[in-house]
Amino acid sequence: MEVIQSGMGTLIQQPAINEFREWNRQKPKALIDKRMTEAEAVSRFIKDGDYIGTELYGTVRCPMSLVNEIVRQGIKDLRVAGQGVLELDMLLAASLVKELDLTYIGLEVYGVSNVLRREVESGRVKNCVEWSNAGITWRFKATAIGVPFIPVRSMLGTDTLKYSAAKVVECPFTGDPICLVPALILDVGLIHVHRADKYGNAQIEGISGFSAELARSSKRLLISAEEIVDNEVIRQQPDRTIIPYYLVDAVIEAPYGSHPGEMCYNYRRDESQIREWVEASKDPQTTESYLDKYIYSVKDHQEYLELIGSEHLEDLKLGGE
């Protein structure tokens, strides 16, 4: 197959698909209790320099309690799949990110991410490689399928491709140029779900985002859940299980785990808290004060929730399904 064009971006993580198979081979297949705290899960499974990814994103079903714990433990030099809002803002705000496969980091309705700007424009993020949202998700899909790359028709002809690590080849079947995106294998994936059992069988309500793909492309997978349910609850509705237990390494009970983001059917996003962050993030000092108040000065997620206040959290709750 003739390579017509190679993106100039570096391959931050190698698509070592055989090694990934070996990894999966040795993962325990027994139903074992994987419940633990955020602190234990993060210290056991994430180390400096790891390549991590989160799902869904910042203001929607996001593993904020786990991300806050990463910031609290100061796990640094992270390489990150950059599709996010508040969660990646926190990691960037604490200067824990070294390299980014970047598709979107912004504040949606509130505009550009101030901390992304500071970290990238200053060069503290050493390396950015560009992708489209579908491009990066299809990279997860390639890993999930168990192949080293997947052909896609995104990114062609653009600078997004030029600054990616994708390649354009002549399709051996049609003769047309086609973009190949390499499998993205995560050292650690973090996903927040509506419910999981103690083994890690996880179910999600509403849209599933890219949870299925991200879960299947993670070597180690941390699942935080609004609710830990009995295994029998999972077995009553197996069609809802998006993430089966054998993919999972840790299960963390985290009510309001997506706060200040939303959790569909459970609670809405906390607009005042999000605005507080947007304002704080505009200046390095107020950014630091925010991290200090909401992350460094609280022991764990429980203490964070106490700081936010039960009355305030109650107001965010949505009516029954």
Next chain:
Amino acid sequence: MSHAESQDYKPAELLICTASRLMLDNTTAFIGTGIPMLAASLAQRMHAPNLVTIFEFGGTGALLDELPIAVGGQSTFQRAIAATGICDVMETAQRGFIEYGFLGGAQIDPFGNLNSTVIGDYRHPKVRLPGSGGGNDVGSHCWQTIAIMRHDTRRFVEEVDFITTPGYLSGPGTREAAGLPPDTGPFRVVSNLAVLGFHPQSKRMMLLATQPGVSVEDVIENTGFDLVIAEEVESNPPPTEDELQLLRGEIDQDGLYI
């Protein structure tokens, strides 16, 4: 209900109303973040109750009773036809099922290429913007894309600093040569000064209609490249009282966007 034309509206409201009128009933439309969401919500209330909205993280066919704030938020699949995931949505677009794609960007060039990645040099950016997100995918796979932009010479530029999302790249035939699906590309650009299209042969941006109170000269003056001018430039009608009432009273009551 009043179809009377209003004289009193903000630029954002004009953009939303103009974009909304381009959203047709019984069509599939990929809705990007921001103004496209408000336009879709307005279109469903005004003239397109069966506009099938598609949001990148899996919401398909939502009835936008409540304004989405995030492209993955609950309102993007409220009373929807399906709540799937990003792969399903992007693959649906790649298979050719999505007719229109509505997008924004920081810069646009004569061929409709969009930049939402960096201002300045890529390696030493003056401003690091959020990045492609789903923008590049929408511009690659939807049959016709519609960009919604504020209009000035900093945004309408001869050459964008970075092509995040493909328009007609460097002219006729270049999309196909790059491997993008044939017969796709930019369809309209909606700005606070004008509605623009693309010349069928040269694929360069072409002025089709001016917004209320705006002259052809105003548009030319605020565009950083030579525009093709249609033989007959039409006048775009202003927002109606009905549209503004819906926007202000129902769709964006909290004034998040307007």
